[in-house]
Amino acid sequence: MSTFFAILLVTAAILALVIFISRFKINPFIVLFTVSIALALLAGMPAEKVVSSFEEGVGHVLGHVGPVIALGTMLGKMLTESGGADRIALTISQIAGKKRIDWAMMVIGLLVGLPVFFEIGFVLLIPLVYVLAARTETPLLRVALPMGAALSVTHGLLPPHPATLLALSAYNADMGKTIMFGILIGTPVAIIAGPLFGRFAAARVPLTGHNAMADLFVKSEPTKKLPGFFITVFTIMLPVILMLIGSTANLVSPPHSKINSTLHFIGNTDIALGVATILSFYVLGTARGFSRETILRFTNESLAPTALIMLLVGAGGGFGRVLIDSGVSHAITETALGYHMPLLILGWLLAVIVRLASGSATVATATAASIMGPILAHSTNVSPELMVIATGAGSVAFGPMNDAGFWQIKEYLGLTVTQTLKTWSVLETLIAVFGLIFCLLASLIIS
Template identity: 55%
Template structure:
């Protein structure tokens, strides 16, 4: 039985989310202001001290922007260099030639799965977005048919497949065998990505009317058509360099003893921000100087591409602020209590706990680690569930229904120039399909093992 205070908190959260959607979609209030007002309203309803509400929002926003702002800025610079040099065109042309125009959605799904393995969702997103825009433009394909499969691939590896940092963390908490978790994660993740990406995109695209103008897509238009395009090898090496550095960083302990100077140096180079920084600097040479651009032109490119990212980073940060208020107001604790009181199987408990924390906080990583920390001790005592499948079920739950308190929601909305209702109908449902299908496949695999 839910206590009255927890019930009130959950009702207040529901009202805050609905009010937020109405403010943005119906009353056309600036999304940043809407997020701020919704956070204030929820904090007041939850009886948080006034000063604490503001501090909580600031802390959540600052914590989110600390990572996202760097990733978006560096990723956009790299994307701009790829577009201006023609590298995005080269990769897009090659993907279309390999897969064929009819299988472009499948090509983008595979790209998301590969690039997203070592990187957090936001990093893989900013790396692949310029290619997605170019593929859509070259093939005259509906943007959703290209972009939804891409984000589905990125999302699947984020939640289900080590060595992605979040999925690897969950596997370690459950003391699961990493090799088997990777195998099971791929067996489950690939069909999930296909259902939520190419298949769902084909079903939903006819019902979504996209705007003809997209400010972010305009930043990634190739203005170097007169020049010969860079080779596919050079273009691919440039975009995959940050991905390779992140992989090397995750294997630091294999190259040098933990705690050693070399180990720390490898980890530093493999850090998301550092890997992207190195990738951008290298692109100035491979896609800049080698393509005939001088220093002034490269500087102009990097300055021009940052202007449209201001709104994106602000909204992603505000989403983090709203998520932090949800945590500090006690909503997350109320949700965890509900999950623990439910008498369900361990796989369903892991999925349900992660799903509820995700809905409350907006962060898949927080949901994954929180749920794994709660369920792992129960699993060790009761047994009966494969730890690898528990890790996958937890990851699947952490992906459910991304909405207005998730930075990824605003990233997708702004880059693809969608309205809030359109983002809910596309991206949020895409995430939910991955989540529910992941749980269903985990149950099916548990019966076969």
């Protein structure tokens, strides 16, 4: 397949998604499914493999994201009904002040995002975003975008996220230096893409439509008797704590030992969220006077609005899988390797291309690092640590429609496709571009 034809297919697919969803108001799942099938056939994929490729992508993404969304939404509902979200929101607004809520959410996002995947941090913090925005009368985007930017920066640029660890190994980089450089570079990047861009976007993209997720997480009147701040924070932070414990498994015990397996089990995403959700049934449920029947009603009510989100997240994964299996992403990547350019830029560019083609930041980092690792091994004038960060920055570029996060952001924040492109996709691109710029500036100082 020629590069020109591959780029033409991707461009046509993206335009089709925007036009049919925004202009003709066709259900996004139907559009994603149809465009994916059409792209695969036009790319020359055998007809008998087209549907299985889409299904594989859907299953892979939902296998990870589905339980996270379900458990996280139930935990969020318990925070809302018990008044726990109001308690945290009240404390944050008192400490930070109403005018700096967006900065506070960025800091919280950076801290929560260090040990967890983007999707997990998002479902943990989104109830607070809704409640803070409502109680302080702050535009939702001004609160949500800084949190999303912080989670994206930590997911893409900093260990111990799996893709970053793969890049560390491929580039033979030092973890301590990578974390240090990642914090120094990631913090200003999060500020630019978070509070600064968040204020800019909130003033220009007004949200006027009804948001069903806001009804789920915000009570019309705050609960009069609120739960304690520390027990509420402990409940919401318990998944983060358990995942941190799991991440130490290989440091404190031999691989495949009983202790090692137990720690990995405790730190598993679904287990950590499940434990926290079950704890919330008591701490924020029965201990607050709710009956078991009421708690069951809360959890059942919380799942209904997530059905479409899960379908769209899965369909986004199916679209990404089709782009990979059809050979479109490979054709574009091979062409990029033919151009001679500085290694930091080449590693970043490869990650950007794979990100656009696959939708996954993890796949983008892992793929680009595996290609660039042998090349970097023969170069002595490029910092391996900066290569990790530059590759990670490229891996989040554009926030494309074949990324599960695009549809998660769209549905949770009640955005149209066009509004999501104007806000989330621009935010992700700011992270990618400024991440590369700061890496290039740092390379001048280090060299």
